[in-house]
Amino acid sequence: MAPARFNKDRVVLDTSLFVNPDVRASLGPTPTEALEAFLFIAAQIPILEFYMPPSIFEELMNFVQRESISGDLLVYLNQKSPRRHELTTPAFLLYELVDDIRERVNKGMRVAEQAVRSEKPLNEAIQELRRKYRDALREGIIDSKEDVDLLLLAMELDALLITADQGVVKWADKLGIRWLLPEKFKEYLMGSIKKAELLGEE
Amino acid sequence: MAPARFNKDRVVLDTSLFVNPDVRASLGPTPTEALEAFLFIAAQIPILEFYMPPSIFEELMNFVQRESISGDLLVYLNQKSPRRHELTTPAFLLYELVDDIRERVNKGMRVAEQAVRSEKPLNEAIQELRRKYRDALREGIIDSKEDVDLLLLAMELDALLITADQGVVKWADKLGIRWLLPEKFKEYLMGSIKKAELLGEE
Numbered sequence: 001m002a003p004a005r006f007n008k009d010r011v012v013l014d015t016s017l018f019v020n021p022d023v024r025a026s027l028g029p030t031p032t033e034a035l036e037a038f039l040f041i042a043a044q045i046p047i048l049e050f051y052m053p054p055s056i057f058e059e060l061m062n063f064v065q066r067e068s069i070s071g072d073l074l075v076y077l078n079q080k081s082p083r084r085h086e087l088t089t090p091a092f093l094l095y096e097l098v099d100d101i102r103e104r105v106n107k108g109m110r111v112a113e114q115a116v117r118s119e120k121p122l123n124e125a126i127q128e129l130r131r132k133y134r135d136a137l138r139e140g141i142i143d144s145k146e147d148v149d150l151l152l153l154a155m156e157l158d159a160l161l162i163t164a165d166q167g168v169v170k171w172a173d174k175l176g177i178r179w180l181l182p183e184k185f186k187e188y189l190m191g192s193i194k195k196a197e198l199l200g201e202e
Numbered sequence: 203m204a205p206a207r208f209n210k211d212r213v214v215l216d217t218s219l220f221v222n223p224d225v226r227a228s229l230g231p232t233p234t235e236a237l238e239a240f241l242f243i244a245a246q247i248p249i250l251e252f253y254m255p256p257s258i259f260e261e262l263m264n265f266v267q268r269e270s271i272s273g274d275l276l277v278y279l280n281q282k283s284p285r286r287h288e289l290t291t292p293a294f295l296l297y298e299l300v301d302d303i304r305e306r307v308n309k310g311m312r313v314a315e316q317a318v319r320s321e322k323p324l325n326e327a328i329q330e331l332r333r334k335y336r337d338a339l340r341e342g343i344i345d346s347k348e349d350v351d352l353l354l355l356a357m358e359l360d361a362l363l364i365t366a367d368q369g370v371v372k373w374a375d376k377l378g379i380r381w382l383l384p385e386k387f388k389e390y391l392m393g394s395i396k397k398a399e400l401l402g403e404e
Contacts, residue, residue, distance in 0.1 A: 082293065084293055084294045084297065085292070085293075085294055086293075087292075087293035088290035088291060088292055088293060089290060089291060089293050089295075089296060090287070090289075090290055091284070091286055091287075091288075091289035091290060091291050091350075091354050092286045092287055093291075093296075094291060094295075094299075094344075094350045094354075095286065095347055095350050097296075097299060098344060098345060098346060098347065098349070098350055099347065101303055101345065102345055102346065105310070105339045105340070105345070108307070108310055108314070108335075108339070109332070109335055111314070112310070112313070112314035112317060112318075112331055112335060113328060113331065113332075115314060115317075115318045116314075116317045116318055116320070116324070116327050116328055116331055117324065117328075118318070122318070122319065125318050126315060126318055126319075129314055129315065129318055130311070130315075133310075133311055133314060137307045137310070138307070142296075142300060143300060143303065143304055143307070144300065144304065145297055145300065145301070147300070148293075148296045148297055148300055152293050152296075
């Protein structure tokens, strides 16, 4: 078993894998069942180490029945934050982030103006504003501490990042982080079991 | 003269010093005159090296009469971009930027909702929306390539940053960059002439 320690690949997981119904379908009908199924499979893959930033894990805990999750199996899902005060990121990212924000802020302004000019009933206009504004300013952007945690942890660990969040994937690309199509998550796990068997590690 | 080369302090300048009427008042009544006055003074300060990112210089050129600026004197104002693809910034900045944006985006949404509910005449409501939205989303934030250029160049050169932009000053603080109250710019220059004389470098 000893050499296996040096071959282990690391994988960083996002909540979306267990919460997003389309993505989790192959693992289970509910977030709780999907997480349990994952942990059960993960226990059979000695060549992979799974990580989740605590901020993401907390998010996930809002969607599952805590008491049904086996503590035994949590040994296969490491909770770890990135080293926020030691890590550095390339400066050109600041330019990209600032550009991105600028464009979205302008788009948000146009959406707001449209809503003011709208001749729809007030409630309808407000609903439409909220939806369009959110689309304009939130989608495809890294807009939360949790998103940054995922990216930095994957960078720090040189890990594969698996998420259904397109904004995070876009930034993973910029940072040279490996990522996987989220709908292939289960197949990837099953493939890893086979690979581990081939390596004589079952 | 030789040892002076090693004592030179570096200073990064923003357009606002020459364009913002309150700030440039002590240098000259117009941007062109303020820039000329500055260059004339700078030529008498052998202990300082002045820098301006080309993006900022381009901005400034929109406010001055290019043909009146002496090419001779431009030898005292270096144009240089930061090394965008070599520099790195601390990762915790990403968290601060993302938090900052999130808060502003939410504020922008509230401003937009208020405008939709406003019972003022359409044109007035739109004007108010634009002003409030700009205040909510733009003020005190680094929101342009030029802002990032100023900060990174000051970091790279370990320079003193002089700007009237409060958003940039806020971020200079986060990054440990030295900065000066912009209204003290001329006094700082005059003090530097005296200091240079005391050092026997006139």
